[in-house]
Amino acid sequence: MLPLALRGQAQGATEPLRLALIEGLSGPFANAGEAVFRNLLWAVERVNARGGVRVGPRRRPLALSRHDSKGSSEEALSALRGALDDGASIVLQGNSSATAAVLSDAIDKHNERSPQRRVLFLNYSAVDPTLTNERCSFWHFRFDAHADMRLAALVEALQADRRVQRLYLIGQDYSFGQHVLRQARALVAQRRPDIEIVGDELHPLGRVRDFMPYATKIKASGAQAVLTPNWGNDLALLVRALREVGSVARLYTFYGNALGTPAAIGEAGVGRVLAVAEWHPNLGGETSDDLVRAFRRRFPAPQDDYLHLRMQLMVEMLAVAIERAGSTEAAAVARALEGLDSSATPFAWHPARMRAADHQLQQPLVVSVMERAGSPGVPFDVEGSGFGFRTLRRFEAEAVAQPHACRMPRPD
Numbered sequence: 001m002l003p004l005a006l007r008g009q010a011q012g013a014t015e016p017l018r019l020a021l022i023e024g025l026s027g028p029f030a031n032a033g034e035a036v037f038r039n040l041l042w043a044v045e046r047v048n049a050r051g052g053v054r055v056g057p058r059r060r061p062l063a064l065s066r067h068d069s070k071g072s073s074e075e076a077l078s079a080l081r082g083a084l085d086d087g088a089s090i091v092l093q094g095n096s097s098a099t100a101a102v103l104s105d106a107i108d109k110h111n112e113r114s115p116q117r118r119v120l121f122l123n124y125s126a127v128d129p130t131l132t133n134e135r136c137s138f139w140h141f142r143f144d145a146h147a148d149m150r151l152a153a154l155v156e157a158l159q160a161d162r163r164v165q166r167l168y169l170i171g172q173d174y175s176f177g178q179h180v181l182r183q184a185r186a187l188v189a190q191r192r193p194d195i196e197i198v199g200d201e202l203h204p205l206g207r208v209r210d211f212m213p214y215a216t217k218i219k220a221s222g223a224q225a226v227l228t229p230n231w232g233n234d235l236a237l238l239v240r241a242l243r244e245v246g247s248v249a250r251l252y253t254f255y256g257n258a259l260g261t262p263a264a265i266g267e268a269g270v271g272r273v274l275a276v277a278e279w280h281p282n283l284g285g286e287t288s289d290d291l292v293r294a295f296r297r298r299f300p301a302p303q304d305d306y307l308h309l310r311m312q313l314m315v316e317m318l319a320v321a322i323e324r325a326g327s328t329e330a331a332a333v334a335r336a337l338e339g340l341d342s343s344a345t346p347f348a349w350h351p352a353r354m355r356a357a358d359h360q361l362q363q364p365l366v367v368s369v370m371e372r373a374g375s376p377g378v379p380f381d382v383e384g385s386g387f388g389f390r391t392l393r394r395f396e397a398e399a400v401a402q403p404h405a406c407r408m409p410r411p412d
Helices: 030-049 073-085 097-113 147-159 175-191 212-220 232-244 261-269 286-298 309-325 330-337
Strands: 017-023 053-055 058-060 062-068 090-093 120-123 140-142 166-172 196-203 225-228 250-253 273-277 353-355 360-362 365-372 387-395
Touching (some): 017 030, 030 286, 053 309, 073 090, 097 120, 097 175, 120 330, 147 273, 147 365, 166 175, 175 196, 196 212, 212 232, 232 250, 261 273, 261 387
Parallel strands (some): 017 062, 017 090, 120 140, 166 196, 166 225, 225 250, 250 273
Antiparallel strands (some): 273 365
């Protein structure tokens, strides 16, 4: 059977360039995996609508296949083997830094063993900083801001909120959540030493069904703000529990602007839920607004409303790199990606550049706050909830850039 992004194309067409999505498409974070798939499918469809990617004298379409990791690193490795057997030359993953680390190591070993079948790993949301620092790889490229970049922007917004004197930290108990809470404690102590951290708690990843005990502790602590890197269902359940216990704490989140969170907290989130990302639907500007409208025409169901610019930019930058390399060979494409900036893509209005030294995309970040749709600065809601996000602070790429400790081996 033809991959999803190629259905309807005539048999005998030019051999496609195969992209393999390895993601949790079942289990507690299936909604996040499916949301990613829609983004990537749309990006691939748009490239193919232009005739695909030019490689030398010919154009090759992109083909996107799905591989379910079931939220498990072991299953992700099995999915990787299947993708490689199917001829994939690009691997896409992001929902779980632990899984990203396992995949990156496995791809390094595969590329060393099979230099004629090397593949690239494009990461759209696994944000553990080690992936572009101590564990960096020539074959891995990250298109999301890493955790320390996002955290710097959030804490900058927190620093300006003088009402906050008591802060609660809560996150998922794996590499990403552990890192963010550790760094948050240090950064808050540096930027706002007057803030008392009244809670610092990790919970199992994807296994908590009832967050009421956590929410009750947060309310009892007297916290005026909660900082959390939670994502997916763990975030939606946490904010719903906080609403149910009547907490009035302001929420500083990495991902509070999607996947059911605005609807879960409802009216209680107005002016209280903050999120950080490279972009949001109400950023403004004709090009940005057109992007939102086009995505909603393609996926009109409110529950499918999950658009992230970085995933669109990732596919477009890949297409440019292949064309500039004149080849689909992994090392050639990787070298073409190094130093590439967004001006060569349809997203030139979003200034971004792939730093060659560590393969970490440098781009602006925006801290936004939840408001009622239709209020000033909020023409678009999120997931049909009636609530959207308004820009609170925008940081240029230089303001959130971080030093790196990457010393990657490079192929000959």
